[in-house]
Amino acid sequence: GLRCGIVGLPNVGKSTLFNAISNAKAESANYPFCTIEPNVGVITVPDDRLQILEELVHPERVLPTVIEFVDIAGLVKGASKGEGLGNKFLANIREVDAIIHVVRCFEDPNIVHVAGKVDPISDKEIIDTELQLKDLESIEKMMLKVQRSAKAGDAKAKKELATLEKYKAHLEQGFNARSLDATDEDKETVSDLNLLTAKPVVYAANVDEESVNTGNKFSQALEEHVKAENAQVVLISASIEAQIAELTDEEEKEMFLAEYNLKESGLSKLIKASYSLLNLITYFTAGVKEVRAWTIGKGWKAPQAAGVIHTDFEKGFIRAEVIKLKDYQEYKTEAKIKEAGKMAVEGKDYVVQDGDIMHFRFNV
Numbered sequence: 001g002l003r004c005g006i007v008g009l010p011n012v013g014k015s016t017l018f019n020a021i022s023n024a025k026a027e028s029a030n031y032p033f034c035t036i037e038p039n040v041g042v043i044t045v046p047d048d049r050l051q052i053l054e055e056l057v058h059p060e061r062v063l064p065t066v067i068e069f070v071d072i073a074g075l076v077k078g079a080s081k082g083e084g085l086g087n088k089f090l091a092n093i094r095e096v097d098a099i100i101h102v103v104r105c106f107e108d109p110n111i112v113h114v115a116g117k118v119d120p121i122s123d124k125e126i127i128d129t130e131l132q133l134k135d136l137e138s139i140e141k142m143m144l145k146v147q148r149s150a151k152a153g154d155a156k157a158k159k160e161l162a163t164l165e166k167y168k169a170h171l172e173q174g175f176n177a178r179s180l181d182a183t184d185e186d187k188e189t190v191s192d193l194n195l196l197t198a199k200p201v202v203y204a205a206n207v208d209e210e211s212v213n214t215g216n217k218f219s220q221a222l223e224e225h226v227k228a229e230n231a232q233v234v235l236i237s238a239s240i241e242a243q244i245a246e247l248t249d250e251e252e253k254e255m256f257l258a259e260y261n262l263k264e265s266g267l268s269k270l271i272k273a274s275y276s277l278l279n280l281i282t283y284f285t286a287g288v289k290e291v292r293a294w295t296i297g298k299g300w301k302a303p304q305a306a307g308v309i310h311t312d313f314e315k316g317f318i319r320a321e322v323i324k325l326k327d328y329q330e331y332k333t334e335a336k337i338k339e340a341g342k343m344a345v346e347g348k349d350y351v352v353q354d355g356d357i358m359h360f361r362f363n364v
């Protein structure tokens, strides 16, 4: 599944958000594959289409997909040089698919700000700098390795060196690797480095409760500032999230959200932003035993999509039967769908679409 790391300076609301996530946690009994570590929260991805399928199919159980959130504490100024928890947390960041960068956009005289005043842009830059310094370390280490072969005339090494120089210059100017105008070949060269600032990022602007719909001057400044990056800004109120997480009843939750004029929780907004940033889509399998959602990348073909269920499905792939949700809703049962000619039989080149209901045929 998808793994998101939560980063940010101290006192910006990370723990509040993370605790809300942990409270909203998936029924872990259904997800035995998710290791339960204290700094990892696993939540299910809300998806209205699952409920539609549940009402049509009446399965024994419904399994949404999950996202893991990793609380990456200890990022302070100087962290890349070993301040605070130093390098310990950086290993955690390398493993995530996306970063959720919480930025303080609320004023509260009672909550100390580490830099003395609320300034989202400077806060963001402190974190960025630490990550950039770490990336520079990785780049320079690789340069040392490649230099010798480049000097000896190795063409591939020369090319790699040029790429590394490009990244180095970009990072040294205080930019994140993700904003470099890099070719696919450049990206391939550095892919093993797992550059921290190349990972997709969602900025979570933690605003006061009153500004959760409109934003405020802080979140607006942040939005303006990150325009050039391929990133998204999501407005959240960590304190609202904490209150939502206390509510167990769905109806109560809806009423609470309505009080704040919210259509959905901040958590749900964060999940959607991560999905769109990472180009992820969902397909479903629907049977009487189980209705289940699966996360794949946009553009994946049927065998690769089948592979997330089981590697055997990919290896032995024969064909896929595909139903569109709207046809399921119209014809109600698989038999009627087939009768109406609305079940497509697709081969290995079929590109799976968001919302497809898939049935895979395979050889074992």
Ligand code: GDP
Pocket (backbone or CB within 6 Å): 008, 009, 010, 011, 012, 013, 014, 015, 016, 017, 106, 107, 108, 111, 206, 207, 208, 209, 237, 238, 239
């Ligand atoms: P962390 O250090 O980033 O994990 O920050 P915490 O989540 O521990 O939050 C630091 C303090 O700020 C706590 O006392 C929170 O209750 C408070 N806090 C978090 N979010 C908000 C918010 O949106 N508004 C206000 N006023 N306080 C908040």
